[in-house]
Amino acid sequence: MIKFENVSMVYEPRQENAALDDVSIEINRGEFAFLVGESGSGKSTFLSLVLREKRSSAGAVYVAGQNLNRISSRRVPKLRRNIGFVFQDFRLLRERTVFDNVAFAMEVIGASRAQIRDRVPDALKLVGLEDKARRKPTELSGGEQQRVGIARAIVNKPAILLADEPTGNLDRKNSIEVMNVLDRINQNGTTVLMATHAHELVSEYRHRVIELNRGRIIRDEVEGQYTKMTTVINQDGSRALLFGDDSAPQERDSDATEAINDKKDED
Amino acid sequence: MRLGFILREAVKGLRQNVVMVVSVVLVTFVSLTFVGAAALLQLQINQMKGYWYDRMEVAVYLCDDTSAATNCAGKEVTEQQRNDIKSLLESEQLKPYIKEIAYESKDQAYKNFLDQYKNSSLVDQVKPDQLPESFRVALVDPEKYQVINEALSTVPGVESVVDQRELLEKVFQLVRVASGAAAIVAAVMIVCAVLLTGTTIQLSAMHRRLETTIMRLVGASKATIQLPFVIEGVIASLIGGVLATGTLWLLMKFLVEDKLASENVGVAFISTGEVWLIAPALLILGIVLATISSVVTLKRYLKV
Numbered sequence: 050m051i052k053f054e055n056v057s058m059v060y061e062p063r064q065e066n067a068a069l070d071d072v073s074i075e076i077n078r079g080e081f082a083f084l085v086g087e088s089g090s091g092k093s094t095f096l097s098l099v100l101r102e103k104r105s106s107a108g109a110v111y112v113a114g115q116n117l118n119r120i121s122s123r124r125v126p127k128l129r130r131n132i133g134f135v136f137q138d139f140r141l142l143r144e145r146t147v148f149d150n151v152a153f154a155m156e157v158i159g160a161s162r163a164q165i166r167d168r169v170p171d172a173l174k175l176v177g178l179e180d181k182a183r184r185k186p187t188e189l190s191g192g193e194q195q196r197v198g199i200a201r202a203i204v205n206k207p208a209i210l211l212a213d214e215p216t217g218n219l220d221r222k223n224s225i226e227v228m229n230v231l232d233r234i235n236q237n238g239t240t241v242l243m244a245t246h247a248h249e250l251v252s253e254y255r256h257r258v259i260e261l262n263r264g265r266i267i268r269d270e271v272e273g274q275y276t277k278m279t280t281v282i283n284q285d286g287s288r289a290l291l292f293g294d295d296s297a298p299q300e301r302d303s304d305a306t307e308a309i310n311d312k313k314d315e316d
Numbered sequence: 317m318r319l320g321f322i323l324r325e326a327v328k329g330l331r332q333n334v335v336m337v338v339s340v341v342l343v344t345f346v347s348l349t350f351v352g353a354a355a356l357l358q359l360q361i362n363q364m365k366g367y368w369y370d371r372m373e374v375a376v377y378l379c380d381d382t383s384a385a386t387n388c389a390g391k392e393v394t395e396q397q398r399n400d401i402k403s404l405l406e407s408e409q410l411k412p413y414i415k416e417i418a419y420e421s422k423d424q425a426y427k428n429f430l431d432q433y434k435n436s437s438l439v440d441q442v443k444p445d446q447l448p449e450s451f452r453v454a455l456v457d458p459e460k461y462q463v464i465n466e467a468l469s470t471v472p473g474v475e476s477v478v479d480q481r482e483l484l485e486k487v488f489q490l491v492r493v494a495s496g497a498a499a500i501v502a503a504v505m506i507v508c509a510v511l512l513t514g515t516t517i518q519l520s521a522m523h524r525r526l527e528t529t530i531m532r533l534v535g536a537s538k539a540t541i542q543l544p545f546v547i548e549g550v551i552a553s554l555i556g557g558v559l560a561t562g563t564l565w566l567l568m569k570f571l572v573e574d575k576l577a578s579e580n581v582g583v584a585f586i587s588t589g590e591v592w593l594i595a596p597a598l599l600i601l602g603i604v605l606a607t608i609s610s611v612v613t614l615k616r617y618l619k620v
Binding site: 100102122123125126127128129130131132133134140142153154156157158159201202205 | 318321526527529530531532533534535536537538540541619
């Protein structure tokens with residue numbers, strides 16, 4: 050569903066975005082993957098490449114079989130209709146009701162009133178907000194607001210759902226609500242890729258974990274935990290990553306690389 | 317459905333941004349008014365040219381006993397001299413330049429004068445023998461006045477050769493200067509209007525960044541995202557254009573038709589009809605300017 054082939058992203062020195070360095074990975078249809086790593090490790094860059102907000106400097110990004118470096122900007126909207134996006138800060142329109150917020154995503158791509166009346170209630174039901182359709186976002190809890198954001202992201206029935214720190218602004222109870230909704234959506238067949246810092250959730254939910262560090266994939270586990278590494282500040286002030294468990298770092302590192310190489314070979 | 321959506325978003329933008337939109341309307345209004353004024357003055361020049369050039373002639377005034385010109389030597393033109401002048405005008409040498417020759421006697425001159433100034437108090441002060449007799453020469457090309465002047469001005473019995481067009485040129489010159497000044501003001505104001513429209517659209521786009529981000533990520537087309545802003549700019553400048561047209565019409569109606577034209581019966585003035593002639597051009601200009609400045613702004617400030 051999403052495939053990166055030797056993708057590198059080089060930025061001008063003064064741009065804030067993190068670079069990517071020779072990233073190769075494939076996320077299959079129907080998978081649920083966590084994308085973890087420190088701030089600046091390249092998670093957001095990864096997501097924006099999938100959305101084709103940017104083009105990679107080198108390598109190829111495939112989404113639903115299309116090479117995103119090759120498609121014209123005219124076809125980008127069509128690509129994005131197949132990808133739902135959930136924001137950390139919800140990004141709901143305050144003056145619109147819950148129903149209208151979800152309907153907005155259909156309106157702007159030209160859906161008919163009948164389609165909207167038909168699909169919005171389904172989406173709200175899926176996130177468990179069918180009884181709050183007439184409320185304004187400000188009357189809802191953070192978790193409910195994020196669920197509205199998710200309903201908006203899936204109302205056009207995308208094959209892929211990207212979520213950028215969807216629980217970043219939520220407490221634990223609300224985070225679990227949101228995670229359960231994402232799980233349910235995944236079980237309906239949608240590929241979910243969630244960038245996150247939430248250790249506990251990653252460790253509890255036991256999905257695939259892809260870890261980025263300074264633009265490189267350093268770990269890819271089928272049922273991973275948030276991280277097994279801890280940052281150590283060396284005496285000269287530089288940072289290094291060390292594994293918290295007993296195994297030697299080099300060994301683990303090569304394991305991870307092998308796992309990635311295996312994937313590549315399968316292609 | 318999507319068109320309805322785009323229009324609703326445009327109207328929402330206009331409402332959110334009232335102060336800026338009002339300033340765009342006003343600046344566009346003033347600039348298009350000046351554009352229109354310049355155009356109307358130009359039309360007025362053409363109108364007068366068309367009207368007068370058909371009637372304008374070179375007048376060859378003949379001597380009478382009060383003439384001070386050296387050619388006349390204080391004597392009235394003789395029969396012989398008059399015939400000589402006439403045959404000179406009809407000669408092969410001048411023929412290619414001349415369309416028509418008419419003789420105007422003192423009596424006819426007086427009659428024409430009465431016609432032209434019938435509402436004026438001048439009529440009572442002028443007597444038939446005060447007006448000189450003349451040949452009225454219509455030229456094939458009114459610009460070739462010098463040829464007639466050179467051929468006739470030194471001939472005995474000719475008091476003076478007057479190109480009536482020259483008198484008018486002074487009036488034209490004045491109108492041209494006014495038209496040019498209006499055009500310069502219009503140009504400056506148009507630059508203001510374009511910049512202000514751009515700034516307004518930029519503000520509007522920043523104001524609705526949340527909407528546009530969502531639209532972009534759910535796969536709305538470029539047109540759906542950008543058109544509301546362009547339409548917002550176009551509506552504002554259309555209102556400006558309508559106000560400009562209205563103002564020009566009022567000026568034309570009350571200043572030109574009701575005042576200038578009725579006080580100067582002999583002069584051909586343009587009328588409110590000409591305002592309707594230039595109105596579509598003004599509105600189109602407004603639309604084009606607003607579209608250009610919003611598209612350029614959006615290209616820079618609105619990611620799609």
